[in-house]
Amino acid sequence: MTHAEIVKKVQWKDLRSLSVREMLIENNLTIPWFIISLTLAYSGYYLFALPFSAFFFLTALRQVHNGFHNSLGTNKFLTWLSLFLNSILMVVSIHAVKFNHIRHHKYCLTEEDYEGKSAGMTWYGAILYGPVHIFLIHKITLQLGNKKYRKNVLLELAAISLFVFLAFYFNIHFLIYHIIVMVIGEFLMAFFAVWTVHHHTEDSPEFARTQRGGWKNKITFSMFYHLEHHLFPAVPTIKLPELAKRIDEALPELEKKTTF
Template identity: 80%
Template structure:
């Protein structure tokens, strides 16, 4: 069954719309994790801060990912602002990530898909590839991205550099902790955001892996409904549990490879 045939069999367009409450959730999900992690780090409780930093990183990914697909329920400027602010807080140019992610959907797991390169590696190879992955997505965007993408990437890189320089110059320990943890998170993206959801799917790239365990989806904020996301990228993350029900009802025979 082709991607277009799947789309025709599932009712999904109504799921693109967010209520006011859902819009507030999608745009503010990162805040409590960010504030708690920094508060704990400020008082020197770095080990206790780690899980909150991890959840900030995860919810940040969810927020910018929805922004990539214009699924935050906000206007163009506020969506851009969300990507820009998260670039500084997450220590990478989110517009560079966006450029490669949109290409990932268009050229999934082909030679043109720079984001998906680690999908064909071993799990440990994907981890070791992480720093190269982050360098490559910035390089590719600056080389072949539009003028708008290049301007945004340069602005974000400069802003990150200024922020990091100020933090290290003034020796702000809790922010140094935050920067180090975020950089480690970015270096693990080739494994967590690519390999886990795409390994061994090259025969049918549009059928990414997914996660059907309720508690696992709760602790990962629905970020591993990747099969569903690739089939219907315009559906916001908060609507994916409902999309899952519709897909399973309309297409019970569709292959579902577990993420973890």
């Protein structure tokens, strides 16, 4: 069954819109995790801060991912601001990530898909490839992106550099902790955000892996409904559980490879 045939069989267009409550959730999901993680780190409880930092990273990834697809329910400026601020807090140019992610949907797992390079590697190869992945997405955006993309990437890199410089120059220990944890998170992106959801799907790249376990999706904030996302990228993350139900009802025969 082709992508076009699936799109015709599943009712999904109503899922693109967000209520005020849903919009507030998608745009503020990171805040409690960020505050708690920095508060604990400020008090010197770094080990206790780690899981909250991890959840901040995951929810920030969810937020910017929705921003890539204009699914935050906000106007262009607020969506841009969300990407810019998260660039500083996640210590990576989010517009560089966006450029490669949009290409990933267009050229999924082909030579032109630089985001998806780690999908064909072993799991440990994808982990070791992590630093190269982060370097490559910046390089490719600066080489292939239009003037607007390049401007945003350079602006974000300048803001990140200032943030990192101030944290280390003034020895602000809880910000240094945050920066180190975020860099580690970015180095693991080739594994967690690419390999886990795309390995062994080269024959049908549009049919990514997915996750159906209730508790697993709760602790990962629905970020592993990846089959659903690739089939219907305009649907916000908060609506993916409902989309998954509709796909299962309309196409029970559709093969679903599990993420974990």
